[in-house]
Amino acid sequence: MLKLSKYGSYAGNPIEEEDKLANSIASKGKKVLRLHRGDPAAYFPTPKYIVNAYLHALRSGKTGYSFHAGITELREAIAKRHRRLRHLNADPENVLVTQGVSEAIMFLSASLTDPGDMAIIFRPYYVLYPTCLEVEGGVPIYVDCKEEDRFRINPDNLRKALKSSRGKRIKFMIFSNPSNPTGSVTRKQELSEIVDIANDNDIFIVSDEIYDELVFNGAKFTSLSEVSKGVPSVIFGGASKGFDSTGFRIGYAIFPETDRFSKEVRERMAKYAQMRLSSNTPAQYAFARALNDMSIHQKTVASMVKMIEKRANFTSDLINESEFMSSARPEGAFYALARINMQKIRFKNDEDLSRRLLIEEGVQITRGSGFGAPGHIRIVTLAPENQLELAIRKINKFFVRHSK
Amino acid sequence: MLKLSKYGSYAGNPIEEEDKLANSIASKGKKVLRLHRGDPAAYFPTPKYIVNAYLHALRSGKTGYSFHAGITELREAIAKRHRRLRHLNADPENVLVTQGVSEAIMFLSASLTDPGDMAIIFRPYYVLYPTCLEVEGGVPIYVDCKEEDRFRINPDNLRKALKSSRGKRIKFMIFSNPSNPTGSVTRKQELSEIVDIANDNDIFIVSDEIYDELVFNGAKFTSLSEVSKGVPSVIFGGASKGFDSTGFRIGYAIFPETDRFSKEVRERMAKYAQMRLSSNTPAQYAFARALNDMSIHQKTVASMVKMIEKRANFTSDLINESEFMSSARPEGAFYALARINMQKIRFKNDEDLSRRLLIEEGVQITRGSGFGAPGHIRIVTLAPENQLELAIRKINKFFVRHSK
Numbered sequence: 164m165l166k167l168s169k170y171g172s173y174a175g176n177p178i179e180e181e182d183k184l185a186n187s188i189a190s191k192g193k194k195v196l197r198l199h200r201g202d203p204a205a206y207f208p209t210p211k212y213i214v215n216a217y218l219h220a221l222r223s224g225k226t227g228y229s230f231h232a233g234i235t236e237l238r239e240a241i242a243k244r245h246r247r248l249r250h251l252n253a254d255p256e257n258v259l260v261t262q263g264v265s266e267a268i269m270f271l272s273a274s275l276t277d278p279g280d281m282a283i284i285f286r287p288y289y290v291l292y293p294t295c296l297e298v299e300g301g302v303p304i305y306v307d308c309k310e311e312d313r314f315r316i317n318p319d320n321l322r323k324a325l326k327s328s329r330g331k332r333i334k335f336m337i338f339s340n341p342s343n344p345t346g347s348v349t350r351k352q353e354l355s356e357i358v359d360i361a362n363d364n365d366i367f368i369v370s371d372e373i374y375d376e377l378v379f380n381g382a383k384f385t386s387l388s389e390v391s392k393g394v395p396s397v398i399f400g401g402a403s404k405g406f407d408s409t410g411f412r413i414g415y416a417i418f419p420e421t422d423r424f425s426k427e428v429r430e431r432m433a434k435y436a437q438m439r440l441s442s443n444t445p446a447q448y449a450f451a452r453a454l455n456d457m458s459i460h461q462k463t464v465a466s467m468v469k470m471i472e473k474r475a476n477f478t479s480d481l482i483n484e485s486e487f488m489s490s491a492r493p494e495g496a497f498y499a500l501a502r503i504n505m506q507k508i509r510f511k512n513d514e515d516l517s518r519r520l521l522i523e524e525g526v527q528i529t530r531g532s533g534f535g536a537p538g539h540i541r542i543v544t545l546a547p548e549n550q551l552e553l554a555i556r557k558i559n560k561f562f563v564r565h566s567k
Numbered sequence: 568m569l570k571l572s573k574y575g576s577y578a579g580n581p582i583e584e585e586d587k588l589a590n591s592i593a594s595k596g597k598k599v600l601r602l603h604r605g606d607p608a609a610y611f612p613t614p615k616y617i618v619n620a621y622l623h624a625l626r627s628g629k630t631g632y633s634f635h636a637g638i639t640e641l642r643e644a645i646a647k648r649h650r651r652l653r654h655l656n657a658d659p660e661n662v663l664v665t666q667g668v669s670e671a672i673m674f675l676s677a678s679l680t681d682p683g684d685m686a687i688i689f690r691p692y693y694v695l696y697p698t699c700l701e702v703e704g705g706v707p708i709y710v711d712c713k714e715e716d717r718f719r720i721n722p723d724n725l726r727k728a729l730k731s732s733r734g735k736r737i738k739f740m741i742f743s744n745p746s747n748p749t750g751s752v753t754r755k756q757e758l759s760e761i762v763d764i765a766n767d768n769d770i771f772i773v774s775d776e777i778y779d780e781l782v783f784n785g786a787k788f789t790s791l792s793e794v795s796k797g798v799p800s801v802i803f804g805g806a807s808k809g810f811d812s813t814g815f816r817i818g819y820a821i822f823p824e825t826d827r828f829s830k831e832v833r834e835r836m837a838k839y840a841q842m843r844l845s846s847n848t849p850a851q852y853a854f855a856r857a858l859n860d861m862s863i864h865q866k867t868v869a870s871m872v873k874m875i876e877k878r879a880n881f882t883s884d885l886i887n888e889s890e891f892m893s894s895a896r897p898e899g900a901f902y903a904l905a906r907i908n909m910q911k912i913r914f915k916n917d918e919d920l921s922r923r924l925l926i927e928e929g930v931q932i933t934r935g936s937g938f939g940a941p942g943h944i945r946i947v948t949l950a951p952e953n954q955l956e957l958a959i960r961k962i963n964k965f966f967v968r969h970s971k
Contacts, residue, residue, distance in 0.1 A: 164736050165769050165828040167800060167835050168681045168703070176841035179635050186634075200844075204631030214625055217849075220624075221618055227608030228813045230590075231583050235734055262816070265843035273702060277572045278682060291842060298677060298839075299572070300704075332568050365569050395569060403645075404772075409632045410848030412666070412816075424569040431571050435702075437580035438695055439669035443847045444814030 173297035177533025185527045196554045198543045203407045208555045210463045216452030220445035228441040232261025232433050235374040240454035241415050249386040250288045259416045262442050264373050264399045264414040268295050274431040275334040286535035289343045289513045302329055303543045314345035318356035339371040344500045344534045344541040346493025351385040358394050368396035375497040376405035376464050379472035383495035388419035395424040402450040412445035470543035471497050477546040481555040487562040499542045508565045524557040577701035581694055581937025589931045600958045602947045607811045610949045614867045620856030624849035632845040636837050637664025642850045644858035645819050651789040662820045665845050668777050668818040673698045678835040679738040680705040687740035690939035693747045708732055717895045718749035742808035743775040748904045748938045748945040749896020752920045755789040762798050772800035778900040780809035781866050783876035786898035792823035794823040801827040806854040807904035824937045875901050882948040885959040905945045910967045928961040
């Protein structure tokens with residue numbers, strides 16, 4: 164029977180859905196401003212000491228398979244990082260190295276979800292959370308983070324959602340902190356309340372902290388592990404963002420708790436990791452080295468965060484000057500989620516708008532509906548100011564042309 | 568609800584299941600002979616020209632994300648390889664780059680399988696084929712390749728299996744050629760019959776050809792694409808084995824046909840690839856370079872195949888000299904699947920046997936039941952002769968000690 168799977172129809176990624184169109188426009192000689200993919204390495208060269216460690220690993224013959232859960236040096240370095248920064252009592256056994264956080268999300272969803280199972284996803288969300296759930300036949304329960312709360316998680320909304328979902332098989336809840344796509348940073352108090360609610364309702368918590376060092380505008384980041392008090396949970400992190408090494412494809416899952424269920428999840432995810440044998444081996448040595456050189460790293464990341472803060476605020480200000488858009492000032496990551504005043508323009512929805520913007524102006528952003536925020540667009544704010552300015556100017560021009 | 572998924576309980580990999588035990592034995596100072604994982608890079612250094620291309624990519628700043636389906640240079644090089652070696656009329660559009668063949672198998676299974684769907688798996692099989700099917704809720708239909716047929720696919724057995732499965736939702740059939748774990752190479756005639764049967768029954772064909780250049784003892788390899796005559800199908804390949812770069816995690820899927828369904832499968836698998844954004848970027852440049860340097864490659868691989876043939880035959884001879892074991896002479900890959908005379912020894916099964924062998928003799932092999940061949944063990948025949956000899960001697964000593 165020549166027929167695709169039903170669940171597989173959920174696969175995909177709105178961030179990349181216009182890549183082919185963008186490539187075809189670019190191949191015709193038109194410049195495309197690509198503000199759709201959160202890739203710091205496209206603007207900030209990956210630090211030399213990390214690249215050198217990668218070169219060294221290759222020259223030393225580290226080209227074969229490595230242990231499915233990650234090389235010991237890297238797992239130890241990750242555990243040490245969390246011991247030092249988050250006062251988390253972790254050792255290498257608590258760590259699973261994955262091919263980017265993407266793979267960690269896939270393995271987590273697959274480990275917990277059978278068809279019909281549910282998970283709580285805070286909205287706006289990173290695109291992969293519902294997708295990875297739905298390809299397993301799972302069903303999301305969305306809990307909204309409101310613009311008036313600056314997109315932070317509101318524990319009351321979580322309580323309400325749980326009340327109306329009583330009796331349902333809710334397997335986990337997932338959010339990113341700092342948030343992709345909103346740039347919000349969840350406060351300690353809110354995080355603490357979420358933990359209590361998860362505990363009362365036997366729900367496993369997934370905190371995606373891949374942007375944990377990219378925090379600014381005075382915000383203070385709190386890791387889930389600092390408030391989790393024994394509640395079954397996992398934290399995701401990796402080399403891609405703070406260590407500016409997206410193309411390495413090295414992420415990780417660290418399990419703060421030693422309860423029976425966290426251990427079961429860890430072992431299950433490791434079984435998925437066994438299936439693909441190994442992550443890229445030399446890249447693991449590179450990331451291990453980067454983590455062990457914390458003094459160089461702290462200097463490097465501090466200077467990158469400063470630039471990111473400047474560019475984020477610059478973009479946010481330009482957006483708020485527009486009569487067509489508005490945006491909450493971000494506190495972390497490198498995205499601006501801009502609300503579009505859809506009343507003023509002639510587009511059916513943000514998908515239509517994003518596609519036309521790419522075709523007419525050569526500006527590639529991501530439609531907000533891909534993150535559960537219809538009527539918005541997500542702009543990556545990593546480019547130099549002149550490019551960001553040009554992009555916003557083009558977007559405004561485009562809106563004027565299509566205004567009602 | 569703190570509960571793992573039901574389908575996820577199928578995750579895992581028998582090849583790696585004793586890694587922890589082996590590590591713990593090794594950490595106590597005992598030498599472990601590791602003949603369980605098919606990693607040529609552990610014995611043959613990855614060729615310099617490939618490593619140099621990797622170094623060059625890193626030095627040129629190729630550290631960010633790349634296109635989800637793979638960089639154009641690599642897809643073009645893969646298409647060219649198949650045009651040249653297999654007379655396959657392919658262009659980069661037919662190629663999807665994956666994180667090893669493992670990921671290609673995962674994406675393929677997920678693209679086609681809903682719970683209750685079935686797939687035909689030729690047995691003995693590579694461990695991942697049933698696992699990737701079962702984690703999706705799929706159900707395998709096994710078609711046996713018999714020892715008396717030297718483990719080659721017998722089309723009559725396939726016909727019989729299809730007759731008794733009439734009306735079932737059979738989505739695909741999958742086999743490796745050359746075969747892991749048996750080392751058999753499917754003949755052109757048999758391959759051609761399989762294609763006809765698939766065509767008559769509307770079943771998508773998956774031919775895992777990762778060992779396609781590791782063929783010896785006079786055997787001749789035929790790619791599925793040479794006989795597929797428009798039948799919907801996909802071929803898997805990659806850098807790991809013939810290019811001796813397992814730790815890069817670069818594989819690919821190439822679709823020989825241009826029929827509507829092959830195109831649908833390709834697009835669906837690419838949607839899965841979008842979810843994890845990118846494969847390791849610098850490793851893709853390295854593999855592209857390796858593929859474009861075919862004259863160096865052919866020399867390198869020829870000398871490696873010569874060594875592999877010698878070691879495979881050496882192991883096979885030693886196995887057949889044992890009163891406890893026998894093995895068909897392999898024609899490709901680098902495995903010996905040894906039948907154990909279970910009547911002569913005091914073990915419940917091959918799993919029990921393999922574990923005890925590791926504990927008592929420090930020899931790590933893989934239990935045959937992991938490949939659908941209970942009463943067998945799989946030995947990786949890549950190590951130098953003195954190690955292989957030592958391992959077989961230890962295995963024989965172990966059997967004598969446990970003989971009835």
